[in-house]
Amino acid sequence: MTALDDTTVTAPPPLRRNRDFLLLWTGNWLQFFGSRMSSVCYPLLALQISGGSAEAVGLAATAAVLPQAVVQLPAGVLVDRWDRRAVMRWCAVGRILALGAVGVALTLGALGMELLLALIAVEVSLAIISSLAERVAVRTVVPGGQLPAALSQNEARGRIAGLLGGPAGTVLFTWVRWSPFLAATLGALVAAVNLRFIRADLRAGTREPGRALHRDLADALRWLLGQRALRAMLPVVTVSTALLQVVMQGLVVILVKEQGLPEATLGLVLGISGCGGLLGALGARWFMARLPLSVLLIGGLTLWAALMNAMAWARGPVQLGVLFALMNIVGAVFGVATAVYQVTVTPQELQGRVAALSGLVVALGTTAGAFCAGKLLEAYRGLLSLLVAAGLMAVTAAVAALIPAVRRARIPDAARPAAPPATPPDT
Template structure:
C-alpha cells in the first residue's frame, strides 16, 4: 500500500481493494495478535503466581506496580524515539527482548527458583518493551492502510486486543495451573512468531524523516508533542478523565482476584470470570467502528462512566462466577467501544511526524497513573478486603461521570465530519521551536 502523506491531506483516491486483501496489514495484525496474546497470558500469570505462592496482596501489588511503571516512566522518551527510529526494526528488537525476558522467568520457575524481585524486574522490562512496540505499531498502521480503511483497521486492532484478553487471561490461568512456567514459555513462542511476521512485511512503516541524534533536540521533540496535545482542549480534558477511570480499573482487577480467593473459590474460577468478561470486550470492539460514527465522544465518556459505576456496584453483591463474568463483560463492552472511538480520533487528527510523541504523551496522561492504582489497590485490599474496595470503586466512578458531564472542555471535540483535517501543522511540519 502506498504511503499516505496524511490522513487529512485532501480527498484520498479510492483504495485498491478491501482491507481484508491488504497483505501487509494482515501480516502486521496477525503478528501483533500473537504478541498481544503472549502479553495477556504472562500478565495474568504474574499476580496469580505471587499471590498463590506468598499469600500476600501487597507482594502481588508490587509486581503489578512494576509492570505498570513503564506507562509512567518510559512513555515520553519512547514516543520521541519511535518518531526517530525505524519502526519495523524497533518492533523486532522489542519482540526479541521480550522473548528473552519472559524466557528467563520460565527457566527460573521450572528450576524452582522463583523470587518476587525477579518477577518484578522482568515485568518492568516486558512492559517497557511493550510501550515501544505499541507506539510503533499504531504509527505503522496509518502508513500501511488507506485513509478510508483507518477506522476499520483500528476497530480490528481493538478486537484483536479484546480477543487476546478473552483467550489469554483464562489461558494464562489454566497454563499456570498446569505448570507454573507454562505461561512464560507460551510468551516466548508468541513474541518469536510476532517477530517473524514483521520480517515478511514489504510496506514501509513510516514517511521519510530527517535523522536526529542530538540529545537536546530529543527533549525539544518530546516537548513539541506535549505542546501540540495541550492545545487540543477536548483531548486534554478527555485524557484526564480516562486517567481517573484507568486507576479505578487497576484497583478493580486486583480486587476481583482477591474477591474470588476470599470466597474460597479455586483459582480456575478466575478463568471463567475473565473468559465471560472477554466476550463483552470483543463484542464492543466489533461494534466500536459503527458506534464511533454515530455517537459523540463526550456522550461515550459520560454514559460509559455511568454504566461502569452501576456494573461495578453490582459486582459487590455477588460471588457467582457467571454473574461476575457477565458484569465484567458489560464493563469490557463499554471500554472497547470507547477505545476504538478514541484511537480513530487521535490518529486522524495527529500529523504522522508527531504520532509517536502524541500517542506517548496521551498514554502517559491516561495510563501513567495505573501504577498508582495498582499500589493503592493493594493497600486498600490489605486494609479493607475485596468487598468494601469494590464498593468504593463504584462510588468513585460515579463521581467521575458527574465531573465529565460538567467539564466545559469536553464540549469542544472536533465533529467526525471534520476529523480528516489534522489539527495543527501538516504531517512532517514542526510546531514551535
C-alpha cells in the same frame, strides 16, 4: 461521459485484503498472546523460586509495572525518531532473547530472583516500545477511513489474548515450567519474520540531528496542551480508569472474602466479563458510525456509574459477571473511539510521543487507583466501596458533560466509519 466518470476514485481494499495490515496484526497478535502467557506465569515462577514468598510475588509484579512509568516517554521519542519497522523488529528479537533466557535458565536450574526480575523488566519494556511503534504504524498501513475498523480489531485482539492467554499460560506452566516461555518466544519470532514482508514505508520523518530528548518531549507536551478536547478528555479517562480499579479489586473481596465462594469463581466472572469486552471491541465501529464521540464518552461514563451501582447490590458470580461484561462492552466502545480520535488528530511526527504521554498519565492514574482501591475496600468493604466509586464515576461523567471541548469533540470525517445507507422505499 461526465466529469465524475473521468475522476473515479478507487476505493481502498478491505482490511482482510490489506496485506501489510494482516502481517502486522497477526504477528503482533501472536506476540501479545505470548505476553499474556508469560505475564501470568511470572508471579508463579517467583513463588516457586523463592520457596513460597509473597514478597517475591510482589517484586515480580513491580518489575512488570515499573517499565510503564520509566520506559513510556523515551519510548515515545524513539518511535518518532527511528524506523518503526526496525524498532518493532529489534524489540521482537530482544524479547526472543529475554524469554529464551528465562526458559534456559529455568531448565538449567540457574534462575534466581535477581535474574528473573531483570528479565521481566527487559521483556515488558520491549513490549511497551513495540506496542507504541505498532500503534503509529497502523496509521501508515491503513487508510484513514478504515482506522476505526483497524483499531477495533486491535482491541478485539487484546481481548481474545486476555481471555485465552492466561488459562493457556497456567496450563503450560503446570505441564512443563519452561513451556509458556517457549511459546511466547515463538510468537515473537513470527512477529519479527512478518515485519520483513511489510511493504509500506514505516520510517519516521526528517528530524533535527542531535536534538535533545527533553526538547522532543516538550514539543509533544506543548502540542497536547494546545488541544482542548484531548487536554480535557485525558484527565477524565484517567480518573475513570482509576475508579475502575475499585471494581477489579472489589470482585475479589465480594466473591471470596464476603460471599465465601471458591477462588475459582473469580475465573468464571472474568471469563463472562471478557466476552463482553470482546463484543464491545467488535461492535465499536457500529456505535462510532451512529454516535458522536462526546456521546460515547459521557454516555459511557454514565452507564459505568449505573452498572457499578448495580454491582454493589448483585449477588452471585453470574450476576456480577454479566454486569461487569456490560461495563467491558461500554469501556471497549469508548476506548476504541478515543483511540481513533487521538490517532487521527495527532500529527504523524508526534504520534509516538503523544501516545506515550497519554499512556503514562493513564498508567499513573491506574497505579494510584489500585492503591486507593485497596485502602477503600479495607475500610468500607465491597458494597459501600462500590457505591462510593459509582458516585465518583457519576461526578466524573457530569464534569465531562460540563466541559465544552468534550461536548464538541468529534472524530474527523476522514476516520469516521460510514453508517450503512438507508434502504429506499419501494415504489
